[in-house]
Amino acid sequence: xxxxxxxxxxxxxxxxxxxxxxxxxxxxxxxxxxxxxxxxxxxxxxxxxxxxxxxxxxxxxxxxxxxxxxxxxxxxxxxxxxxxxxxxxxxxxxxxxxxxxxxxxxxxxxxxxxxxxxxxxxxxxxxxxxxxxxxxxxxxxxxxxxxxxxxxxxxxxxxxxxxxxxxxxxxxxxxxxxxxxxxxxxxxxxxxxxxxxxxxxxxxxxxxxxxxxxxxxxxxxxxxxxxxxxxxxxxxxxxxxxxxxxxxxxxxxxxxxxxxxxxxxxxxxxxxxxxxxxxxxxxxxxxxxxxxxxxxxxxxxxxxxxxxxxxxxxxxxxxxxxxxxxxxxxxxxxxxxxxxxxxxxxxxxxxxxxxxxxxxxxxxxxxxxxxxxxxxxxxxxxxxxxxx
Numbered sequence: 001x002x003x004x005x006x007x008x009x010x011x012x013x014x015x016x017x018x019x020x021x022x023x024x025x026x027x028x029x030x031x032x033x034x035x036x037x038x039x040x041x042x043x044x045x046x047x048x049x050x051x052x053x054x055x056x057x058x059x060x061x062x063x064x065x066x067x068x069x070x071x072x073x074x075x076x077x078x079x080x081x082x083x084x085x086x087x088x089x090x091x092x093x094x095x096x097x098x099x100x101x102x103x104x105x106x107x108x109x110x111x112x113x114x115x116x117x118x119x120x121x122x123x124x125x126x127x128x129x130x131x132x133x134x135x136x137x138x139x140x141x142x143x144x145x146x147x148x149x150x151x152x153x154x155x156x157x158x159x160x161x162x163x164x165x166x167x168x169x170x171x172x173x174x175x176x177x178x179x180x181x182x183x184x185x186x187x188x189x190x191x192x193x194x195x196x197x198x199x200x201x202x203x204x205x206x207x208x209x210x211x212x213x214x215x216x217x218x219x220x221x222x223x224x225x226x227x228x229x230x231x232x233x234x235x236x237x238x239x240x241x242x243x244x245x246x247x248x249x250x251x252x253x254x255x256x257x258x259x260x261x262x263x264x265x266x267x268x269x270x271x272x273x274x275x276x277x278x279x280x281x282x283x284x285x286x287x288x289x290x291x292x293x294x295x296x297x298x299x300x301x302x303x304x305x306x307x308x309x310x311x312x313x314x315x316x317x318x319x320x321x322x323x324x325x326x327x328x329x330x331x332x333x334x335x336x337x338x339x340x341x342x343x344x345x346x347x348x349x350x351x352x353x354x355x356x357x358x359x360x361x362x363x364x365x366x367x368x369x370x371x372x373x374x375x376x377x378x379x380x381x382x383x384x385x386x387x388x
Contacts, residue, residue, distance in 0.1 A: 096144030
């Protein structure tokens with residue numbers, strides 16, 4: 001039986017332009033400079049997530065293994081093009097070096113280790129271009145050794161600037177074949193809805209940094225200390241839309257099945273909200289659930305004989321119905337649906353979920369979820385061996 005899917009539509013706000021410049025330098029002409037392994041992966045992942053119109057809708061320019069002059073031109077161009085209410089996102093992944101005055105230099109394809117001042121880019125150049133720009137909203141992320149020195153010896157800072165660096169100025173940062181450890185933590189968090197602590201559908205700068213610190217503490221292979229920087233910012237900056245999860249409503253006896261369903265969806269890059277995983281001691285569970293349902297991509301209703309008589313599950317279903325969230329009811333056992341339920345929710349076609357043919361049943365669900373086009377409101381471990 002097919003599933004009747006209702007598409008949620010909300011009026012999109014008119015927003016300013018959002019520009020992203022992603023620079024990754026993995027290979028070097030100077031043989032004294034060691035090649036990196038995961039930089040291109042970093043750029044590919046950030047490009048994918050920043051170009052996603054449901055998430056951030058940036059106009060992305062990517063430079064992989066560029067020369068110094070090419071990079072200088074790209075930084076100058078993005079600074080000139082951005083207007084006051086636009087957003088500029090700058091990301092660099094590669095090697096970072098300090099000079100005798102503790103200034104940070106970023107390396108490019110044609111950089112020479114013996115002529116650092118002439119062939120590498122001092123971070124002050126980037127800040128100088130941003131200072132000249134009309135733009136008042138800058139986001140900087142640097143995944144490189146000594147990146148905490150990015151703001152040393154600067155001649156002034158642009159208004160409205162926030163930044164994340166992978167370490168402080170005295171530390172190195174590390175990578176794997178799948179990219180920089182710091183960048184991977186960022187990407188993993190941005191692709192989940194875990195960062196959005198208050199479930200309001202957006203990810204702020206503070207939420208992102210809190211998540212990074214939490215994850216770094218859990219990562220025994222990463223000993224560096226990420227840093228957060230803010231200048232002339234009068235409120236927490238909204239960075240991205242939080243990925244809308246699939247909210248799964250179920251009863252406890254279906255706990256193991258729901259875990260399996262959730263894990264399968266996550267393998268398809270579909271985030272999920274399962275109450276036992278996301279609700280912590282002390283949380284206002286009713287408020288948290290309401291926000292989570294309202295901001296969810298799909299409401300997956302796992303139907304068995306118990307759930308039809310659950311006050312909480314009935315409230316969850318009613319909330320999804322009232323907020324026009326697409327509802328996907330799946331029957332995981334043979335049930336007798338009472339007349340009142342049919343009267344209110346009978347127009348939602350139900351899928352008979354065959355647990356004996358789990359993969360096929362899940363593929364049907366995945367196909368339906370991916371077919372949804374929700375118009376969202378958009379507003380302003382491998383042990384590392386090579387250091388950056």
